[in-house]
Amino acid sequence: MQQKQSKKQGKQGEKFTILFPYLIALSSGILMGLTVAPVGVWFLAWLSLAPLWVLVIRSAQRKNLSSSASSAPPASPALLPLSLAWGIGYHGIALSWITGVHPMTWMGVPWLASLAIALFCWIFITLWGAALVASWAIGMRVISRSIHNGFVRVLIGTALWCGLEALWSAGPLWWSSLSYTQSPHNLIILHLGQLSGPSAVTAAIVAVNGLIAEALVNRRGAEYTEEKIKFFSALSASGRFVYLSTAAALFITLHLIGFSLYSRPLAQPPETALKVGIIQGNVPNEIKLYPEGFRRAIQGYTTGYLKLANQSVDAVLTPEGALPFFQDAIIRSSMVAAVREKGVVAWIGGFYKQGSSYTNSLFTVAGDGEIKSRYGKAKMVPIGEYVPFESILGGIVSRLSPLDEHQVPGSSNQVFDTPFGRAIVGICYESAFSGQFRRQAAAGGQFILSPSNDAHYSAAMPSQHHAQDIMRAIETDRWAVRATNTGYSAFVNPHGKTVWISGHNTYEVHAETIYRRQTQTLYVRWGDWLTLLLLGAGTLAWLIPKAD
Structure with missing residues (x-):
């Protein structure tokens, strides 16, 4: 009897272990969804992408191990459901107001049909946003196969996210850029928009999250890689400190730049x-x-x-x-x-x-x-x-x-x-x-x-x-x-x-x-130059190790 109970508890524990990464992804996506108006917990945006980043990189590392190690590595959660869970959490919460189109009985649409239309619109636009996240995760897995330097991954990951937002915003269906998680409360960081539009704010958020995530990725590296592959060895405590201190320095520096723009007096003749x-x-x-x-x-x-x-x-x-x-x-x-x-x-x-x-x-x-x-x-x-x-x-x-x-x-x-x-x-x-x-x-x-x-x-x-x-x-x-x-x-x-x-x-x-006013900000004059610069630098960073 005790053995049966032990087996049952063991199976339940295994199920929870399997589901845990997806719950982490969904929960962190929901936290990102709470950053937008009207809830406006804007500071969570600087942390809420990091869990997904960790899960994606760990998934890629296990994928590499499965093709190089003689013994089977620990089970890896599926990348697509992971990224979709995060995207659904974020876009589903942020865009839940879409269901307010129901009821449309005043337009002659039956009540049930109106409900179906409202749910379809919410689900579709949520999945459309989640598709951006899934595309980013797939791209990160591809680059992680050959890039093992955390700072380079942060550069490429930031460039990739900004590039995908530029692509999505060029289409007819767009609303929930990561940049609008900071509006209306964090006006200081929003002034980075004067430099290169919303992509400057998005890049700041993704880069800080990426640096935090890389510290966590390297902290846990030894759990799965011990003496199996050298490039998966854990960073020392000082190495982790470098990532976290860089994240803090970047966060502070970007806010100082924003504050300098925010503090300029308005000429009002x-x-x-x-x-x-x-x-x-x-x-x-x-x-x-x-x-x-x-x-x-x-x-x-x-x-x-x-x-x-x-x-x-x-x-x-x-x-x-x-x-x-x-x-x-x-x-x-x-x-x-x-x-x-x-x-x-x-x-x-x-x-x-x-x-x-x-x-x-x-x-x-x-x-x-x-x-x-x-x-x-x-x-x-x-x-x-x-x-x-x-x-x-x-x-x-x-x-x-x-x-x-x-x-x-x-x-x-x-x-x-x-x-x-x-x-x-x-x-x-x-x-x-x-x-x-x-x-x-x-x-x-x-x-x-x-x-x-x-x-x-x-x-x-x-x-x-x-x-x-x-x-x-x-x-x-x-x-x-x-x-x-x-x-x-x-x-x-x-x-x-x-x-x-x-x-x-x-x-x-x-x-x-x-x-x-007739002033012209750098963004008005040059457009979204930052995304192009990041994509160019990221591409070079990815190709140079291959050339070696």
Whole structure:
């Protein structure tokens, strides 16, 4: 009886031993997920990647042993499930707000079908993010077969992660870069974005985690390699200290660099001042496209505009799709009539019709009531605003389109001229694409306008959206004005400080003075040069030992 119990306990212990690495990977991924807004435990980002790094390198080392040792090495956890577990933990937690699209019964989608769509979107985008992590892990295993120097592995691992983020962000589906784990709380490190965009922050996080991991990898090396292969011998205590002290020195140095950029005084000449008002209409999506929603939108935005005009603002910004009509109906609206009466410029979110298609747009309506410029949203939300593989899937999800016509993206090289100079525009989802803002800043954009509508989701989503806009303001060294339908609307200065922020699910009208700027950060001038430099240096570091 005792023998049976012992065997049973032994099997349970073996199962736990097998599952333990996956639990470690999943748990550390979840910890990374807690770093983003609204939880914002940002400092965990500097530690939460290290466990996965250790597991990946140990897995590669055991793989090497299995092909060179005469006796079987300890069982190695499967690399793909390990990396996917970490990626699912991170992206699943960080992007859990996606489920807020349910229920979509107001759009005519049945309750169960709505739940299925919400879960599919969450699972798909989580796995898409996890695929990046899995690609990195596979790459690290490949390089670990020939690279046994921890510092070189840190260089290559950092380059690989930054390269993969650049690749993913070039596609249509992007949001959760490691860099946004530091926003909005760690403004000092976010100033590295002025040097090379979000990749500079991502590289800092990955490198520090890698150095910590390499100390742990070498600390445990002797457990499995004793007298089997020389390059797997454990580092001495002083060797481990080198990795940890380098990690600490890098962390401190990078924050000092960020602090030096953060501490620069903002030049704000009076002649560059611009008093801007925002209107947060708080029109629920459930009624937005119905007569009651139209009535509330016209009344709320007209009333808000008149109130702000009486406060002597220079311009008024409304959210994405504030007036959910085509341009002709917008011109005939009571709000534009108020513009003609008061003569204050209004930036109005609406739709621009192009034949049988339309573009989600922001219009500049001048004091004479005429449209002087337009920006069309270039980065559209997959499924939500357009249907990938429309010939196959169009009939299935056609109800997700708010209008009978098909939404199309705006041009990728637009500029948005206003009576106050050129502006940078990012409509809602575009806030995640730093390149959109960099290009417009390089083309002469002097301030950021960010009209958005996050009404489908809980407060977690607009918190992250605000965090994205903070990063864009810092990277381009521009003031940002954020007007949303239901929150959080805000004014952000070029150092990422939130001067004012609205409540959530509230109707609000507010005005602040911003300043037009023509500076150009290194990132605006040169783009993401750091990723290219890291990839080049990493490639050389990988190839040189092979040449020997």
